Amino acid sequence: MGIALPFIAFLLAGAFAAYHRLRLAWWAAITATLLVGCWLLGANHAAVIVAAVLVALIAVPLLIPAIRKPLITAPLLKFYRRILPPLSQTERIALESGSVGFEGELFSGDPDWDQLLSQPAPRLTDEEQAFLDGPVEELCTRINDWEITHIHADLPPELWDFIKQNKFFGMIIPKEYGGLGFSALAHHKVIQKISSMSSVVSSTVGVPNSLGPGELLVHYGTQEQKDHYLPRLADGREVPCFGLTGPFAGSDATSIPDYGIVCQGEWNGANVLGIKLTFDKRYITLAPVATLIGLAFRLYDPDGLIGDTNDIGITIALVPRDTAGVDIGRRHFPLNSPFQNGPIHGREVFIPLSQLLGGEDYAGKGWQMLNEQLSIGRSITLPSTASGGAKMGAIATGAYARIRKQFGLSIGRFEGVEEALARIAGKAYAISALSQATAMAVDRGETPAVPSAIAKYHCTTMAREVSSDVMDVLGGKGIILGPRNFAGRAWQAAPIAITVEGANIMTRSLLIFGQGAILCHPWVLKEMKAAQNPDEKAGLEEFDRNLFGHIGFAISNAVRSFWFGLTGAKVGKAPGDDYTRRYFRKLDRYSANLALIADASMLLLGGKLKFKESLSGRLGDVLSHLYMTSAMLKRYQDEGCPVGDQPLLAWAFHDSVHRTELALSAALRNYPIRPVGWLLWLLVFPWGRRAQAPSDRLGHRAAALLMAPNEARDRLARGVFTTPGENNPAGRIDSYLAKAIAAEPVERKFLKALKNSDIEALDFASQLDEGVREGWITADERVQLEELRALTLDAIMVDDFDTHELRAASYYDLPQHKREPREAA
Known part of the structure; x- marks a missing residue:
């Protein structure tokens, strides 16, 4: 023991310093103090000397800059530059366009929970609440989703008029331009409530308030463009759409084949400098009824009319519907959810340079504009739609399961149905918390690139799962379409939300961790910028500071992961009350796990990591569930920690951490470098996976909340339209x-x-x-x-x-020879 004691002291000092993230000098001082104590206690003096030499060999070169920088940092900088994957201009813009909020803390391995819990609770202004209680409530009383989806395949004219007259299209437009100037939270609440009645109407209202000419004009339009278009968009005189997606590039703006050539042409009777556009777009929401098209294309200037560059880059233009050569008006038919959606075509369509969004100064900056604003649309429209549908599904299905009886017993009392109700309740709670959290991030002035991808993917995925369970509980009630069916159209429409604004498969496997690993990591982006600094001396200084900060960060996360694994995350400082403190400790553990595996992956796989989409998707799942559970805990606190909500919080939380451990397990079991995977497994799961899916007992409690009036059920229903009526x-x-x-x-x-x-x-x-x-x-x-x-x-x-009521009359009234569908691109 006398020989081992100095080395035990050495390891304990290192573990303590790493866990608490103390500076190297503190580690050296603590270790030296312990070694002196070992000496005085009679430990083997030779062993103490060997341990002291080890401390000196580590501390001296690292603590003295004159030794560290030329002998250690400079060679590592050269190596780093060789392995650093090259960033394309589009990737660079994507990374620089997003901002980082609390999600950055989740990548830290030691989240500052005070940063989350001190954020203001969501609160609408009196004007916003009045709009929800007035025009939104009135709109919901007017919505008849069966007539919209089956009879008209469109909103009836009086509904269009009501939406325009009450400025539903102008929620994001500032008041000085005639808009409502609402917060992102109000925008979320409006879409959530409308979607509980009709996804067609929520899409119609949501699109002009997310990605589209309105939002882009507010941020980038010239004063003349703002003065002309924003008041007309706010009151519905102009209906906008945004043409991005095409047959050969999807929504990848960097690969679109649509192009514009700078040239002279005629506009309003005068010969002016402008652009001749050729484009082929599809899946464009509101295109059939739009009067103003925001169009993304690649701009070329072969004759040098506006500069000395031929390929100017991705650009956005404002194209009036009645511009000569624009082919618009036909409709797609998206899965019996007939919101206005269709193709737009044009060949050699001429517009003046003044129609470039933002004017000539913004030519070639379309990718940057889209990246900066796309995340805001993804943060609100689709997550809010998912929230409204899931909450309404939960409330109505819970009531149905209590009222509907089989064998003399409410079907909700059968354990199989109870399992489905528990999933519905827990996921509706999670979706609601997540969608609200991302809206609040926008209101804090963030451009939440990573949270928007998390919210879009997980809210729409969970909403589809909720819809599936709702259909299972309803049985025949769910599959027979008609005015009495509240679930069938939601089930049909679920894949639409999965697909639009970035397909979920790609969002999960490429975006969430791909962006998060660089944007949210406390050191990686700083190291990359330092390595690319043209000033060699300044670059070396920055790289030295960030590299050794990163090394200490990685060691700390390895120690924290192992400690939390050994103790089951049951000890340690954590915020919250007696009920939630254990939850925060678990999240501390998974945060350290994520940071550790991310660091190992970026170090060992380098540029190849972007092609390891399964690994990236699983680590993205870990980050997503950390963010989601954080949002749940924040919601629970903001609502006053109601005891009645605990079954919903507990079910959603345990489901999420169970999925977190499944994702970590799958990542490590399939790790590309097997020995590294084994080592990481020992650090992350020293006792194996321990998190379990929600128990049957917990599921019983969560399901019971949906089947009886109570305050928790009322809170879950808050924000959806439950007023009974023929249309509801x-x-x-x-x-x-x-x-x-x-x-x-x-x-x-x-x-x-x-x-x-x-x-x-x-x-x-x-x-x-x-x-x-x-x-x-x-x-x-x-x-x-x-x-x-x-x-x-x-x-x-x-x-x-x-x-005859089920026939598509407009089709069957055609002569037989005209019934062939037009071939789609």
Whole structure:
């Protein structure tokens, strides 16, 4: 023991310093103090001397800059420059366009939770709340989704007029231009509420307020463009669309074949300098009805009319619908969710240079403009739509599962159905928290590139999973389309949200970790910039500071990962109350795990990491679940830590950390360098994977919240349109829940008496008559059971039609020879 004691002291000092992220000098001082103590306690003096020499060999060259920089940093800088993957101009712009918020802390291995918990709670202004309570409420009462999706395949004219007159298209446009000037939170709340009634209407309202001419004009338009277009967009005189996606490049603006040539041409009777555009776009939302097209294309200037560069780059122009040569108006038909969506074509369409968005100064800056603003649209429209649909699905399906009975028992009492209800409840809670968190990030002035990708991918994916479970619980009620079906169209539309604004597969495998590993990492981007600094002396100075900060960071995360793994993250300082403190400790552990594996991967795989999409996707899942669970905990705190919400928080949290460990496990089991994977496994999972999926007992508690009136259920329903009406079957079912529960004791009493009787009445009304005569129930209780039968019938009833009502009349009215569909690009 006398020989081992100095080396144990050496290791303990290193582990302590690494865990607490102390500077190297502090580590050296602590270790030296411990070694002196070992000497005085009678440890083997030779062993103490050897340990002291080890400390000196590490500390002296690293603590003295005159030794460290030329002998260690300079050779490492040369090596780093050789292995540094080259960044294209498009990648550089993408990285520089995003900002970093709390997600950066999740990559740190030691998140500063105070930064998250001190952020202001979400709160609407009085004006925003009045808009939600007034025009949004009124709009929802006017929406009939069945008529929109089946009868008209469009919003009826009076709905279009209402939306325009109340400036729904102008939520993001400043008040000085006639818009509403709302916050991102208000934008989120509006879309969430509308989507609980109709995804077609929410898409129609959402698109002009996300990626499109309005948002781009606000940030980049010339004063003349703002003065002319923004008031017209705000009040609906102009309907915008944005033409980005094409057949051969998808939504990759850097690869689009659409082009414009700088040349002279005629505009409004005058010969002016402008651009001749040729383009082929598809999947453009609002294109069939748009009056103003934002168009992305590659600009060329072969004759040097505006500069000395031929390929100027990705550019955005404003093209009026009535411009000669623009072919627009036909529609796509996206999965029975007929929001206005269609192709746009044009060949040699001439526009003046004044139609370039931002003017000539912004020619070639389209990729930068799109990157800076695309994340804001992704942060709100699609996550908010997912939130509204999931919350409405949860509330209505919970009520339905209580009202609908099989074998004399509410179907929600069957454990199989209960499992589905628990998933619906927990995921609706998670989606709601995540979508609100990203909206709040926008309101804090962030350009949340990574959180927007997380929110877009996970909100839409979980919403599809919720929709699947809703359909399973509803059974036949869900698959028979008609005015009574509140779930069928949501199920049909789920893949649309998965696909648009960046396909989910690509978002997960390329964007979340790909951007996060560089943008959110505390050292990587700094090292890259230092290595590319043309000033050799300044570059060496920056690289030295960042490199050794990074080395200490990596050692710390290795120690923290191993310690948290050994202890199950059950000890250590953490914020929160007695209930949530354990959750924060778990997130500390997974943050350290993520940082450790990310560092190892970037160091050992270098530029090849971007092609390891499975590894990138799994590490992206870890970052995503860290961000999602953080959003849940923030929501829980902001709402006053309600005890009633704990089953929802617990289910969503445990599901998320279980998936986190599955992602970490899959990443390490399939690690490209097997010995490194084994070593990382020992540091991350010294006792193996321990996180479990939510238990059946927890699932029972979460499901029960959906099937009875309570404050937690009310909080989950907050922000969706539950007012019952002919146009709102989900709202009607929800409104029946309390009455159904109140009638259950009477129903049980009546059915028990009926079962034990010998009466011969077969129909329900006659049985009730007999029950009153026999004294099983009172006259008032009979009325209660009749009401229960009526509301149950409305809840479970499905629609039927005459055959001609289901035919697409406009198609069948055509002569046979004209019925062939036009070939699509």
